[in-house]
Structures are given as structure tokens and as C-alpha cells.
Amino acid sequence: MAVSPFQRFAEQRTILLTTHKRDGTSVGTPVHIAVDGDVAYVRTFAPSGKLKRMRRDPAVEIAPSTFRGKVRGPELAARARILDGAEAAPAIAAISAKYPLLHGHLIPWMHRHTGRTTTHVELTAA
Numbered sequence: 001m002a003v004s005p006f007q008r009f010a011e012q013r014t015i016l017l018t019t020h021k022r023d024g025t026s027v028g029t030p031v032h033i034a035v036d037g038d039v040a041y042v043r044t045f046a047p048s049g050k051l052k053r054m055r056r057d058p059a060v061e062i063a064p065s066t067f068r069g070k071v072r073g074p075e076l077a078a079r080a081r082i083l084d085g086a087e088a089a090p091a092i093a094a095i096s097a098k099y100p101l102l103h104g105h106l107i108p109w110m111h112r113h114t115g116r117t118t119t120h121v122e123l124t125a126a
Helices: 049-056 085-098 102-113
Strands: 014-020 026-032 034-036 039-046 059-064 076-083 117-125
Touching: 014 049, 026 039, 026 049, 034 085, 039 049, 039 085, 039 102, 049 076, 049 117, 076 085, 085 102, 085 117, 102 117
Parallel strands: none
Antiparallel strands: 014 026, 014 059, 034 039, 039 117, 059 076, 076 117
16 A cells, blocks of 8 residues: 655644745745645635745645744645635544644634635645
8 A cells, every 4th residue: 555645744733835936936834734645734814925826836845844944854845726615624624633722713713803714725745
């Protein structure tokens, strides 16, 4: 049985998600991750810079990191796909199960009360 490329991120709480600007400059952002088989999920909000960059260029890199974004291991090239509507259900379930208080309650509440839209992103290995 083949091992998922995301397996090494399954127990990782925070990763550095690197997206790319139009001029090619890399921008790293620490985010939480949840792995489900051959895919991984992250959550962000709209509007955000990383979401804008992923819409323009879905090629991203992820690497295990500390909460502050200090890289702790080798990176993995991935492709980001922004999930809409019902297709976000597996992402919501995976992230909420891994971080029940933070992503199950606090972050969705904060997004609602600040007028932001919670957005889920599916990552697949490139």
C-alpha cells in the first residue's frame, strides 16, 4: 500500500504555507493543517493575501513549522484548490476534529463577527 505524501504532516499542528506573488516572490504563512488520506486541508478567510495568491497560482509549498513559521523539515510541493459550498464539508470535519476548540468554535466565530468568510483549501501533492 502506498503511503500518502502528506503522512508526515498528519501529526503536525502548524505548517508554513508558501504562496507566490505575481513577481515570483515567495510569501510564507504559518497555518494549521489536517490530513485526510491523500489530501490535506487548511482554513483561511476571505479576503486574505494568501487566498488571492492561490487563486492566481495554485502551486504552493508546505513545510512543517513552529507556530511562528520557523521551518522544521523539508518542504513538499503541492497544488491548492479552493473549496466552495458542500465540497468543503470534509475539510470542515477534518480541521474541526483535529482542533475542536480553536477551529470548531473560536475561529469560525471570529470570522463571523469580523465580517470575514471562512474559506477551506484542499492541498494535493504536485
